[in-house]
Amino acid sequence: xxxxxxxxxxxxxxxxxxxxxxxxxxxxxxxxxxxxxxxxxxxxxxxxxxxxxxxxxxxxxxxxxxxxxxxxxxxxxxxxxxxxxxxxxxxxxxxxxxxxxxxxxxxxxxxxxxxxxxxxxxxxxxxxxxxxxxxxxxxxxxxxxxxxxxxxxxxxxxxxxxxxxxxxxxxxxxxxxxxxxxxxxxxxxxxxxxxxxxxxxxxxxxxxxxxxxxxxxxxxxxxxxxxxxxxxxxxxxxxxxxxxxxxxxxxxxxxxxxxxxxxxxxxxxxxxxxxxxxxxxxxxxxxxxxxxxxxxxxxxxxxxxxxxxxxxxxxxxxxxxxxxxxxxxxxxxxxxxxxxxxxxxxxxxxxxxxxxxxxxxxxxxxxxxxxxxxxxxxxxxxxxxxxxxxxxxxxxxxxxxxxxxxxxxxxxxxxxxxxxxxxxxxxxxxxxxxxxxxxxxxxxxxxxxxxxxxxx
Ligand code: HEM
Numbered sequence: 001x002x003x004x005x006x007x008x009x010x011x012x013x014x015x016x017x018x019x020x021x022x023x024x025x026x027x028x029x030x031x032x033x034x035x036x037x038x039x040x041x042x043x044x045x046x047x048x049x050x051x052x053x054x055x056x057x058x059x060x061x062x063x064x065x066x067x068x069x070x071x072x073x074x075x076x077x078x079x080x081x082x083x084x085x086x087x088x089x090x091x092x093x094x095x096x097x098x099x100x101x102x103x104x105x106x107x108x109x110x111x112x113x114x115x116x117x118x119x120x121x122x123x124x125x126x127x128x129x130x131x132x133x134x135x136x137x138x139x140x141x142x143x144x145x146x147x148x149x150x151x152x153x154x155x156x157x158x159x160x161x162x163x164x165x166x167x168x169x170x171x172x173x174x175x176x177x178x179x180x181x182x183x184x185x186x187x188x189x190x191x192x193x194x195x196x197x198x199x200x201x202x203x204x205x206x207x208x209x210x211x212x213x214x215x216x217x218x219x220x221x222x223x224x225x226x227x228x229x230x231x232x233x234x235x236x237x238x239x240x241x242x243x244x245x246x247x248x249x250x251x252x253x254x255x256x257x258x259x260x261x262x263x264x265x266x267x268x269x270x271x272x273x274x275x276x277x278x279x280x281x282x283x284x285x286x287x288x289x290x291x292x293x294x295x296x297x298x299x300x301x302x303x304x305x306x307x308x309x310x311x312x313x314x315x316x317x318x319x320x321x322x323x324x325x326x327x328x329x330x331x332x333x334x335x336x337x338x339x340x341x342x343x344x345x346x347x348x349x350x351x352x353x354x355x356x357x358x359x360x361x362x363x364x365x366x367x368x369x370x371x372x373x374x375x376x377x378x379x380x381x382x383x384x385x386x387x388x389x390x391x392x393x394x395x396x397x398x399x400x401x402x403x404x405x406x407x408x409x410x411x412x413x414x415x416x417x418x419x420x421x422x423x424x425x426x427x428x429x430x431x432x433x434x435x436x437x438x439x440x441x442x443x444x445x446x447x448x449x450x451x452x453x454x455x456x
Contacts (some may be wrong), residue, residue, distance in 0.1 A: 016350040019052040019063060030056025039440055040334070043360035047367060052349040055358075063351060065359040068370060070347045072393035074338060074357060075401040077346075082403060083339035084356045093189055093215060097258040098265025105249060111406070113246040114266065117165060117239035118406040123413050126164040127310030130414045133160050134421040135307060143455035146431050149282045150275075150448060154179045157274035160414050161267055165239040166225055177221055178267065184214035186272050190441040222263045239266065273332040274411060276445035280330040281323065281419050283436055286428040286451050288377055295319045295423040296456065308420045313413055316420055321379035323415045327397045329377060332443040334362040336399065361397060362444065370394035426453040 025031045034042045035057065046053050047066035055062045065071050074080055081103045091101050099110040116122060137156045141147055159175040188211035192201060201208055225240070235241045243262050246254045285292040295318065299308050302315045313320075340355045351357065368374040370391050371381070380386065398405035405411070422428075428451040430436060435447035 016345050017348055019054045019349040020050040022046055022049045022053045022055050025056050030058060032057045040362055043363040051347050063355055063357045065357060068364050068391050068393040071359045071364060072400055073346060075399055079340055079342055079344035080338035081341050084337040086337050094264050094268060095261030097261035100265045113242050114406055118410050120409050123409050129163045130160055130417050131310050134418045138421050138425040141453045145453055147451050147453055149279045149451060153278035154183050154275040158271040161270040167236050167238045174221055181214045181218040182271050184210055185218055186442055222260055226259060272443050276332040276443040277415055278418060279445045279449055280326050282428060282451055283446055283449055284326045285423055286430050291322055292423045295322055299420045299424045310417060313416050316416055319420050320416050321382040323419055324382050325377060325379040328365045328395055330444060331361045331365055331397050334444045335360050365395055427456060428453060
């Protein structure tokens, strides 16, 4: 045997390809006008051009990933970090030191701090609050009453997040203020991102004043919550205590700004996403009465007629599938971004260092290449014998990898419980004047959904 014969062969150099350019760009604006005019349709058509495609947004080249497997590869690779215009504008408004925008060692440390509050075995402790809030939501309504789904969904989402993760009775009044502040802040933030008019947002116009007031109140509320917990001297086993006791890489207590930004970074995604999802669930219950009835029947079979409880959630298979299917067709998080930190590749396509990459869970989850009868609302596609036909990463509403949403179990438990409570007590029907068209913002939700609650 010669030395040559055992020498490992150099793998043939893989020729990286330039991603194809998406069609339909126009001079100067590139694809920006299409993305601004109808982002969901635009993102949904991109796969026709390739698995990775180049877009021109003004002078800038942005890469869009359209194939499920490559979105997984992107989310799991260390070659990409959280950065880009979306995150920069979020940081400017919500704070620079929170987990959602951090990278590297700080991000890893922050995840270690918050993770225990979201672990599967931590969720049952939140059960009584989730139950109370789910039933309080339906008990607030009078049969026949028209429900403003936007404010009601925000209310229950903020109350569950605030009461479970930050604890304390004082949360009840604060949760109401948080609702108002967060709803206004999210509305204004999206406007500032898609129409970046810079100094014009400083003009003393009513909309700017309202936005600034809400943003200031959000930060003030968080300061109050932190100060009050400290003054109480109590250390319940919750996320806030974990944040107050967290230490940095050197073992020193983390700074006040980081504590503040962390609370904001958890409350803000936590309420907007859940609220939007509940709005879509109410829409689904109104538009698919046959599925609403199946949910009710399942709940009754499990509970025997008593009020549904947190402990029942595990037995509510169909209700869970209804929630997943609703999230597939109407995902709260519809666009995600990353930035390449080195020259790299995705699916054999060259991605240069510094490139911004986008992908759309909305487009991925509605793709006819991944789903038969892709636009049908069909919760049974999540039954064990059918789910295996769905390609990997074609349904990752909480993402994967090191940025995966910490709250997947927490979210699914409360969404299933709320859906069960809604469907057992009422039938819903949209009322004249309800606007259920999709409103594209930081999340996707119906424009102004209004339903009548009819007692079962
Ligand atoms: C991150 C989805 C609820 C807290 C994420 C990400 C997704 C997501 C897709 C990853 C973003 C990325 O890859 O760039 C959702 C959905 C929810 C939900 C669909 C509900 C329907 C919540 C709740 C909380 C929360 C209830 C907290 C109470 C966070 C945080 C991050 C995050 C802190 C940042 C994690 C990190 O960067 O390490 N979420 N989320 N989310 N989510 Fe959620």
